[in-house]
Amino acid sequence: MGSRAIQQRSPQASSDHHLVKPSDFGKVLQISATVSAKSITMKTQGEIEAAICEGINRFEQEYRGRGPKEIHAYLLGDFVVIRLQGLLTTAEQHFAKIPSDKGRNLLKQIRTHVIETANPLMRGIIQKITGVTVVSLHHDISTVTGEGFMIFTLAAAPIYRKAKK
Numbered sequence: 001m002g003s004r005a006i007q008q009r010s011p012q013a014s015s016d017h018h019l020v021k022p023s024d025f026g027k028v029l030q031i032s033a034t035v036s037a038k039s040i041t042m043k044t045q046g047e048i049e050a051a052i053c054e055g056i057n058r059f060e061q062e063y064r065g066r067g068p069k070e071i072h073a074y075l076l077g078d079f080v081v082i083r084l085q086g087l088l089t090t091a092e093q094h095f096a097k098i099p100s101d102k103g104r105n106l107l108k109q110i111r112t113h114v115i116e117t118a119n120p121l122m123r124g125i126i127q128k129i130t131g132v133t134v135v136s137l138h139h140d141i142s143t144v145t146g147e148g149f150m151i152f153t154l155a156a157a158p159i160y161r162k163a164k165k
Contacts, residue, residue: 044163048129049073055125056082056150063118068148075160080126080152088146096143104143111148115139123152130158 043051052073060067069086088096088107095103115122115137123134133155141148 042159042161045075045160046163048158048160049075051129052080052082052126055129056084056122059118059122059125060084060087063121064114075130075158078132078154078157080130080150080154082150082152084148084150086146087141087148088143092143093146107143108141111141112139115150122150126152126154130154132156132158 050073052075053071056073057067057071066089068084070084072083074081074083092107096107097103119137122137126134135153135155138151138153139149
C-alpha cells in the first residue's frame with residue numbers, strides 16, 4: 001500500500017539518511033498509515049451511484065438472464081434506493097395480464113424468492129461499492145408497470161468526495 005520498508009542503519013551511516021530509533025517506530029507506522037489512507041482515491045456520490053447501477057445491472061443479467069431497460073441509483077444518507085424500469089420479460093408481461101390475481105401474485109412470489117436467494121450476493125455488491133455494511137434490503141415490483149425498487153439500509157452514510165465543478 002505505498003509504505004516503504006524502514007531500515008535501521010549503523011551509527012556510522014552517512015548523515016544523508018534518516019535514522020529511525022526503535023522507540024519512534026510506532027509514530028512512523030502511524031504517519032505511514034495516515035499517508036496511505038489519504039492516497040486512496042475517494043469516489044464522488046455520482047461515481048458510487050454509477051458503480052451501483054453497473055453492479056446491479058450485471059447481477060440482473062447474470063442471475064436472471066437480462067437486465068432492466070433503465071436503472072437509476074440514489075445515495076440518500078444511509079440509504080441506497082435503486083429504481084429498475086423495464087424489468088419484466090415478455091413472458092412475464094403476458095403472465096401478469098391474466099385476469100385473476102393468480103398470475104401477478106405468482107410472479108411477485110417468484111421475484112421475491114429470487115431476491116431473497118441472492119440477498120447475500122446483492123448485499124456484497126453494495127457493501128463493496130459503498131464501503132459500508134448493509135443492514136437490510138427491501139424490494140418490490142409492480143406487475144403493471146414492470147418497475148421495481150430496491151432499498152438498501154446501510155450501517156452508516158458512505159463517505160464520498162464532492163464532485164469537481
